[in-house]
Amino acid sequence: EVQLVESGGGLVQPGGSLRLSCAASGFAFHNTWMDWVRQAPGKGLEWVANIKKDGSEMYYVDSVKGRFTISRDNAKNTLFLQLNSLRTDDTAVYYCSATLDHWGQGTVVTVSS
Amino acid sequence: DIQLTQSPSSLSASVGDRVTITCRASQDTGDFLSWFQQKPGKAPKALMYGASNLQSGIPSRFSGSGSGTDFTLTISSLQPEDFATYYCLQYKSYPRTFGQGTKVEIK
Numbered sequence: 009e010v011q012l013v014e015s016g017g018g019l020v021q022p023g024g025s026l027r028l029s030c031a032a033s034g035f036a037f038h039n040t041w042m043d044w045v046r047q048a049p050g051k052g053l054e055w056v057a058n059i060k061k062d063g064s065e066m067y068y069v070d071s072v073k074g075r076f077t078i079s080r081d082n083a084k085n086t087l088f089l090q091l092n093s094l095r096t097d098d099t100a101v102y103y104c105s106a107t108l109d110h111w112g113q114g115t116v117v118t119v120s121s
Numbered sequence: 122d123i124q125l126t127q128s129p130s131s132l133s134a135s136v137g138d139r140v141t142i143t144c145r146a147s148q149d150t151g152d153f154l155s156w157f158q159q160k161p162g163k164a165p166k167a168l169m170y171g172a173s174n175l176q177s178g179i180p181s182r183f184s185g186s187g188s189g190t191d192f193t194l195t196i197s198s199l200q201p202e203d204f205a206t207y208y209c210l211q212y213k214s215y216p217r218t219f220g221q222g223t224k225v226e227i228k
Contacts, residue, residue: 045165052222055219070216112164
């Protein structure tokens with residue numbers, strides 16, 4: 009069974025940083041593109057970033073370019089999202105996903121002073 | 122960026138009704154389109170990929186069609202567990218983009 013478990017969310021002040029993790033199991037993580045998608049309170053889904061199987065290619069939505077970094081550790085079956093220079097409009101539930109077919113339960117990031 | 126516009130934004134329907142949701146793309150997306158269902162407080166669930174292919178375990182009352190710029194998701198006979206918000210997503214190009222969502226409510 010595919011399992012994706014996010015962690016690392018929390019309350020952070022504007023300008024601060026967080027590192028989200030996503031522990032994967034039940035599938036060939038090293039052979040799977042991985043995505044992060046977020047959802048602001050009461051809003052729709054927004055794709056954030058994804059990363060190729062071997063970590064050699066990454067893509068981002070414009071609003072997070074230069075601030076967020078997606079990475080992965082295939083030896084530990086773990087996906088990461090480093091969030092820097094956080095803004096209040098980054099407040100959202102962050103989901104990790106395997107090829108957008110399988111999703112974790114999400115982790116909440118709140119940016120507020 | 123490819124913009125996706127769903128219609129309607131919301132609808133009210135009864136159990137047993139046939140429901141159709143449309144998704145229109147601002148550019149040709151081929152058949153690189155997926156549909157998702159989301160219930161309150163839960164993660165999205167993948168329903169369809171490649172515009173018309175059912176994900177494993179999804180009931181056959183769900184179907185998808187279309188290519189290019191116009192797509193539809195149809196629920197042939199609405200069941201109580203289908204009341205949710207539905208989103209389309211294009212994965213033809215970056216950034217991936219979602220439609221704004223269609224909320225299906227009980228009449």
